[in-house]
Amino acid sequence: MTDGARSATGTGDDPREVATHCPYCALQCGMTLRAEAGRVTVAARQFPTNRGGLCQKGWTAAELLDHPERLTTPLLRDRPGGELRPASWAEALDRVVTGIRAVQTGHGRDAVAVFGGGGLTNEKAYALGRFARVALRTRHIDYNGRFCMSSAAAAGMRAFGVDRGLPFPLSDLGRADTLLLVGANPAETMPPLVRWLTEQRERGGNLIVVDPRVTATARHADLHLQPLPGTDLAVANALLHVALTEGWVDREYVAGRTTGFDAVRRGVAGWWPARAEALSGVPVADIEATARALGTAERAIILTARGAEQHAKGVDTVTGFVNLALALGLPGRPGSGYGCLTGQGNGQGGREHGQKADQLPGYRRIDDPVAREHVAGVWGVPAEELPGPGVPAYQLLDSLGTAGGPKALLVFGSNPVVSAPRAARVEGRLRDLDLLVVADFLLSETAALADVVLPTAQWAEEDGTMTNLEGRVLRRRALREPPPGVRTDLAVLADLTHQLQGGAPSYRLVHRKGPLLTPKQEHGATPEHGAGAVDAADPRVVFAELRRASAGGVADYAGVSWERIDENDGVFWPCPDTDGPDTPRLFADRFGTPDGRARFHAVEHRPAAEEVCAAYPLHFTTGRVLAQYQSGTQTRRVAALRRVAPEAFVELHPDLAGRLGVAEGEPVRVVSRRGDMVAPARLSPGIRPDTVFAPFHWGGAARANSVTNDAVDPVSGMPEFKICAVRVEKVTEP
Ligand SMILES: Nc1nc2c(c(=O)[nH]1)N[C@H]1C(S)=C(S)[C@@H](COP(=O)(O)OP(=O)(O)OC[C@H]3O[C@@H](n4cnc5c(=O)[nH]c(N)nc54)[C@H](O)[C@@H]3O)O[C@H]1N2
Ligand SMILES: Nc1nc2c(c(=O)[nH]1)N[C@H]1C(S)=C(S)[C@@H](COP(=O)(O)OP(=O)(O)OC[C@H]3O[C@@H](n4cnc5c(=O)[nH]c(N)nc54)[C@H](O)[C@@H]3O)O[C@H]1N2
Ligand code: SF4
Numbered sequence: 001m002t003d004g005a006r007s008a009t010g011t012g013d014d015p016r017e018v019a020t021h022c023p024y025c026a027l028q029c030g031m032t033l034r035a036e037a038g039r040v041t042v043a044a045r046q047f048p049t050n051r052g053g054l055c056q057k058g059w060t061a062a063e064l065l066d067h068p069e070r071l072t073t074p075l076l077r078d079r080p081g082g083e084l085r086p087a088s089w090a091e092a093l094d095r096v097v098t099g100i101r102a103v104q105t106g107h108g109r110d111a112v113a114v115f116g117g118g119g120l121t122n123e124k125a126y127a128l129g130r131f132a133r134v135a136l137r138t139r140h141i142d143y144n145g146r147f148c149m150s151s152a153a154a155a156g157m158r159a160f161g162v163d164r165g166l167p168f169p170l171s172d173l174g175r176a177d178t179l180l181l182v183g184a185n186p187a188e189t190m191p192p193l194v195r196w197l198t199e200q201r202e203r204g205g206n207l208i209v210v211d212p213r214v215t216a217t218a219r220h221a222d223l224h225l226q227p228l229p230g231t232d233l234a235v236a237n238a239l240l241h242v243a244l245t246e247g248w249v250d251r252e253y254v255a256g257r258t259t260g261f262d263a264v265r266r267g268v269a270g271w272w273p274a275r276a277e278a279l280s281g282v283p284v285a286d287i288e289a290t291a292r293a294l295g296t297a298e299r300a301i302i303l304t305a306r307g308a309e310q311h312a313k314g315v316d317t318v319t320g321f322v323n324l325a326l327a328l329g330l331p332g333r334p335g336s337g338y339g340c341l342t343g344q345g346n347g348q349g350g351r352e353h354g355q356k357a358d359q360l361p362g363y364r365r366i367d368d369p370v371a372r373e374h375v376a377g378v379w380g381v382p383a384e385e386l387p388g389p390g391v392p393a394y395q396l397l398d399s400l401g402t403a404g405g406p407k408a409l410l411v412f413g414s415n416p417v418v419s420a421p422r423a424a425r426v427e428g429r430l431r432d433l434d435l436l437v438v439a440d441f442l443l444s445e446t447a448a449l450a451d452v453v454l455p456t457a458q459w460a461e462e463d464g465t466m467t468n469l470e471g472r473v474l475r476r477r478a479l480r481e482p483p484p485g486v487r488t489d490l491a492v493l494a495d496l497t498h499q500l501q502g503g504a505p506s507y508r509l510v511h512r513k514g515p516l517l518t519p520k521q522e523h524g525a526t527p528e529h530g531a532g533a534v535d536a537a538d539p540r541v542v543f544a545e546l547r548r549a550s551a552g553g554v555a556d557y558a559g560v561s562w563e564r565i566d567e568n569d570g571v572f573w574p575c576p577d578t579d580g581p582d583t584p585r586l587f588a589d590r591f592g593t594p595d596g597r598a599r600f601h602a603v604e605h606r607p608a609a610e611e612v613c614a615a616y617p618l619h620f621t622t623g624r625v626l627a628q629y630q631s632g633t634q635t636r637r638v639a640a641l642r643r644v645a646p647e648a649f650v651e652l653h654p655d656l657a658g659r660l661g662v663a664e665g666e667p668v669r670v671v672s673r674r675g676d677m678v679a680p681a682r683l684s685p686g687i688r689p690d691t692v693f694a695p696f697h698w699g700g701a702a703r704a705n706s707v708t709n710d711a712v713d714p715v716s717g718m719p720e721f722k723i724c725a726v727r728v729e730k731v732t733e734p
């Protein structure tokens with residue numbers, strides 16, 4: 001399939017149409033881009049995940065390609081507090097290289113840090129990790145996926161030995177008899193996915209949603225559990241308690257395919273539904289009905305997303321639901337299982353190829369001597385030269401510019417000034433750096449603080465691969481060249497590597513002319529190069545190396561080629577052999593642990609890091625709205641999306657609003673121990689009266705992350721975005 005792909009990137013003719021995927025979320029909806037009459041248009045494309053659907057963000061994604069605020073020249077700040085001014089690439093890169101050298105000479109290699117993103121292609125994520133370890137030789141690299149996937153990833157690794165968000169294709173959702181969604185609002189965060197929920201319900205399936213708010217998703221549900229934020233683990237343990245007492249536990253599966261159940265059984269013995277009700281507010285009858293729907297279903301699926309995961313106990317909460325799934329014998333059984341809904345476009349691939357502080361490509365551990373030896377061999381460096389593990393994202397950001405912390409930071413694909421917890425503090429840390437370098441195509445709030453801003457290509461201007469929420473590796477295809485003055489992230493990394501290695505590069509930059517891929521490159525496997533030069537800026541070359549680096553790892557891409565992706569609607573990892581099969585469904589016979597058995601872990605509910613008190617009596621939780629994406633750098637600049645979601649808001653119950661004397665649309669201030677935000681009140685009977693909600697897509701006075709808590713999960717490093725204690729005040733001054 002992938003209709004249009006050949007005509008677009010294969011001929012070397014002026015490309016007019018290309019089959020690619022949306023730049024935003026992990027659903028990676030199929031779309032066709034056309035260049036006509038000087039503008040780029042988007043058409044929905046049939047792909048197995050979106051089946052021809054797109055959300056508003058996808059439909060309008062091309063508007064940013066020729067946006068008046070697009071960056072097309074590097075920007076430099078000559079002195080702290082001065083203005084950013086346009087500069088040449090030579091001057092900008094020289095400033096970066098000189099700055100890195102000065103910092104590393106004065107403070108050591110680890111004084112330079114790198115921050116990546118889950119929106120980067122596999123090729124870029126891989127190249128960024130290699131750049132940090134080989135060119136900078138720093139241990140400090142981490143990425144925004146720490147704010148997103150890390151708790152589910154850690155729980156999946158410890159239970160299954162593999163972390164692939166969905167271990168089965170999305171289409172399995174449509175056939176589940178019972179589907180439990182915990183802290184997920186796909187009707188706003190992945191709208192085309194709702195088609196699978198509709199199909200599931202039309203087949204007579206049962207949809208149960210766990211969310212403190214009546215969301216667009218909860219309105220589709222047969223049963224909606226509305227817990228207090230941060231109490232999902234109590235509910236999970238009570239569900240397993242009921243399954244045990246009712247005899248719904250699959251004893252044969254537990255005995256044959258798992259270890260560690262006894263401790264979990266003892267642990268949940270005390271979790272009577274009434275005890276969970278007292279903590280969460282979810283009625284006993286609803287807990288029992290949920291347990292019954294799961295325990296008696298032929299095919300049942302449990303999914304978690306950020307509502308359950310973004311807590312200082314996120315790993316244990318996910319583990320609670322994994323325990324439940326294992327006890328019911330779901331993982332690996334056809335049409336059943338546990339999964340997590342990955343968020344960012346390449347949230348899955350982004351966590352497999354080495355931008356995480358403790359990882360090397362192929363989901364290898366950086367402290368594993370065998371893994372180090374293998375990857376160092378691919379990179380052509382001695383294994384002992386590879387740095388060790390760094391620290392998780394928030395710890396890294398919070399150490400910037402402090403004594404002993406990094407003095408320089410390079411950011412590729414994140415906007416932490418808006419998206420990091422306790423953002424005012426993070427903003428201060430960024431200001432304390434000797435050198436902040438940001439690669440972006442728009443002037444994000446973080447780029448606005450930088451000493452050097454590097455204008456990079458957008459999704460329609462680069463080739464590469466993305467791995468969607470199903471673990472399906474897809475092709476991103478370029479429609480056109482980047483505009484004059486703009487370079488790809490890969491070209492920037494190759495250039496910096498070249499200059500940092502001062503004449504002895506292991507990777508050489510070949511400046512490319514003409515079409516992005518020659519016909520031979522598109523149809524054959526080997527790219528053309530000048531005498532022995534390796535074009536480190538060519539995504540195809542990078543992908544070939546990624547395949548070798550990942551070979552034998554958990555996330556093995558060795559058998560994935562761009563041609564194979566084109567021919568098959570994507571390729572599911574692991575795929576170790578070019579001639580062998582890929583893996584749409586994991587765990588049919590064994591898990592990824594050494595003995596092939598899944599592991600139970602006994603987990604106990606504990607309170608949120610910050611509890612309510614007289615001064616801060618309300619629970620604050622955060623999340624997303626359909627028409628804005630993440631820190632909003634991109635979607636706040638799209639006119640059609642701005643019309644739908646022009647500004648932040650604070651969602652609160654009418655009873656609470658009444659007590660505060662606040663009417664719909666009036667500004668309110670949400671205050672925590674760390675800071676405050678101001679936004680208009682949105683009254684909704686669908687939210688618990690003890691809880692307020694705000695989306696996090698805006699900066700400035702409406703920044704939700706001025707309020708959030710920076711407590712993190714001890715295992716994953718995931719910040720507690722989904723609960724802290726606040727008070728809400730009516731804003732009286734104008
Ligand atoms: N429109 C849009 N779509 C997106 C994104 C975006 O920014 N905008 N981002 C993408 C990314 S990176 C991600 S990670 C995904 C996130 O996708 P989701 O996880 O679906 O999104 P969120 O809105 O963060 O959180 C989901 C729900 O969790 C609920 N919640 C809050 N606290 C709790 C709690 O303690 N327990 C439970 N059970 N629920 C709770 C919130 O009310 C919210 O409705 O979306 C992706 N898709
Ligand atoms: N309060 C609260 N905070 C949250 C969350 C929450 O639910 N509540 N969710 C968290 C989650 S799940 C996530 S994923 C994070 C996301 O938050 P961020 O990490 O800030 O993610 P984005 O807003 O997508 O930032 C991407 C930036 O990189 C740029 N960019 C996009 N693609 C590329 C590329 O290919 N190359 C380069 N060089 N730049 C690119 C964009 O223009 C944008 O400025 O936010 C987290 N923060
Ligand atoms: S659901 Fe996600 S991938 Fe699909 S169009 Fe919307 S933002 Fe893009």
Ligand SMILES: [Mo]
Pocket residue numbers: 147148149343344
């Ligand atoms: Mo995310």
